[in-house]
Amino acid sequence: MPDANLIDIRTAAADAGPIRFFDLETPKKMLRVDIEKRWQKILDHGAFIGGPEVGELEAQLASWAGATHALAVASGTDALVIALMGEDVKANDAIFIPGFTYNATANAVLVAGATPVFVDVDAHTCNIDVGHLEAQIDAVWKAGRLRPRMIIAVDLYGLPADYEAINRIAKAHGMLVLADAAQSFGGAQGGRRIGALTDMSATSFYPSKTLGCYGDGGAMLTDDAARFERWSSIRWHGTDAVKKESIRVGVNGRLDSVQCAVLLSKLTVFADEMKARERIAQRYRLGLGNAVEMQHVPAGSQNAWGLFTVMVDNRAEVMKKLQDQGVPSSIYYYKPLHQHLAFAAYAPKGGLPVCERLAERVLSLPMHPYLTDAQVDWVVVAVKGAV
Ligand SMILES: Cc1ncc(COP(=O)(O)O)c(C=O)c1O
Missing domain, CATH: 3.40.640.10 (Type I PLP-dependent aspartate aminotransferase-like (Major domain))
Incomplete structure (x- = not known):
């Protein structure tokens, strides 16, 4: 039986509409x-x-x-x-x-x-x-x-x-x-x-x-x-x-x-959008805590948060569970470049072990400036439940 708090988060997220991975609709309107x-x-x-x-x-x-x-x-x-x-x-x-x-x-x-x-x-x-x-x-x-x-x-x-x-x-x-x-x-x-x-x-x-x-x-x-x-x-x-x-x-x-x-036209709202991305990313980071590994942001760097990416071991299972909870997710990228047919001739001897491992584990979560706090909280709940 889910607790009352969880039901509140789910309801508030649902009230805000479907969670979009990117949102091209809101700024267009x-x-x-x-x-x-x-x-x-x-x-x-x-x-x-x-x-x-x-x-x-x-x-x-x-x-x-x-x-x-x-x-x-x-x-x-x-x-x-x-x-x-x-x-x-x-x-x-x-x-x-x-x-x-x-x-x-x-x-x-x-x-x-x-x-x-x-x-x-x-x-x-x-x-x-x-x-x-x-x-x-x-x-x-x-x-x-x-x-x-x-x-x-x-x-x-x-x-x-x-x-x-x-x-x-x-x-x-x-x-x-x-x-x-x-x-x-x-x-x-x-x-x-x-x-x-x-x-x-x-x-x-x-x-x-x-x-x-x-x-x-x-x-x-x-x-x-x-x-x-x-x-x-x-x-x-x-x-x-x-x-x-x-x-x-x-x-x-x-x-x-x-x-x-x-x-x-987009530049008239760009500064506000960047602030919103940062606020949403920080809410994700706080909410997710140690539940998943996240892209590390070194001191002094300001991530533009084009994507919000975590690393998980059971990725296919997590993606499926997220989808069941109405949370879209996506993989950037499935394969490192040296493993693509077009670039294989330039593959270094011994491969690129970190790239290869990341390609198996990265998972990007919904990220755009128009996610509501309730939607972010719901994604957090869904990720924690899925990993
Ligand atoms: C890292 C990187 N470089 C280059 C490009 C190419 O940009 P465009 O699709 O505008 O040609 C992209 C596009 O996704 C990209 O992600």
């Missing part, structure tokens, strides 16, 4: 009038590509992040590819990436024509393991076939990677650092926001990201004016500033005015 107004303006001025919304968005993104330059691009993947193309990477350039991330990180390296070198991750933060990173860089130098060129650090689930250590390692080896901040826009470290923590950053505005548009989108940030000029040119087919001559190989990586308008 909240901002619909504003977005429609912005879209009507675009219909009137007709600049569907390169409209005033693009520059306005770029200025706001740079200002939010505390970076000098921001460039709006067509997706998070394009942001990574353009950043790599901007450094003119070649097949003998080694690009170090964590083995536990979305496939886009590795795809970008290969599409840009460079060579990925997989690095294991830390079992607690789920981000690149800086000790293994150093070992992999040393191994590449020793082998002499590739030149260590760049580190792409991924901020998994929204947690900034250890940029202090990564920047130091990169500097010691004359390498660059690209932050794959697709999941972490809105996060921070050491008092500086994502987008201003390293040489260059790439983020995604895929609809379910912390800042999402209504289709594909992304952005790139840097303090380096020359790098920004190269990116701007590559985004627009590699043309010069007046768009008359191709001065390098480029892509069509532009972000449509209508998507920029959505993002400008």
Whole structure:
């Protein structure tokens, strides 16, 4: 017989409606009038590509992040590819990436024509393991076939990677650092926001990201004016500033005015949404206590909470039990990248044991700014009951 308190929690959660894993509906309803107004303006001025919304968005993104330059691009993947193309990477350039991330990180390296070198991750933060990173860089130098060129650090689930250590390692080896901040826009470290923590950053505005548009989108940030000029040119087919001559190989990586308008509208509530994510994450952490292992957030890091992820041993059983209690959950990711067919040729000898173990244990719980306290409490009850 469940106790009265449990019945209260279940009732309050049910009153708040179904628990969504992500919530695209609430902000759409909240901002619909504003977005429609912005879209009507675009219909009137007709600049569907390169409209005033693009520059306005770029200025706001740079200002939010505390970076000098921001460039709006067509997706998070394009942001990574353009950043790599901007450094003119070649097949003998080694690009170090964590083995536990979305496939886009590795795809970008290969599409840009460079060579990925997989690095294991830390079992607690789920981000690149800086000790293994150093070992992999040393191994590449020793082998002499590739030149260590760049580190792409991924901020998994929204947690900034250890940029202090990564920047130091990169500097010691004359390498660059690209932050794959697709999941972490809105996060921070050491008092500086994502987008201003390293040489260059790439983020995604895929609809379910912390800042999402209504289709594909992304952005790139840097303090380096020359790098920004190269990116701007590559985004627009590699043309010069007046768009008359191709001065390098480029892509069509532009972000449509209508998507920029959505993002400008979303930015009006973004600071509040980030506060809500933090409040919800802390409620989860307090409620879950020691019942499950959770992604570790080091002191000084502000997780953007793109996802709230725990680690469990009996994952399939926990997922099923959660589903029975009306709690959706999801797995990011089922397999580390070096075990995917497309990237198997780059698998390190001996594999990546921490990535492999995490892939068996990670489970992401509902996370979005519109979860009510009652819903969070119900998820906590359901998780505790399921593990
Ligand atoms: C870590 C990471 N990198 C890159 C991407 C690619 O972003 P997009 O889907 O906008 O191309 C994603 C998207 O999920 C991601 O999670």
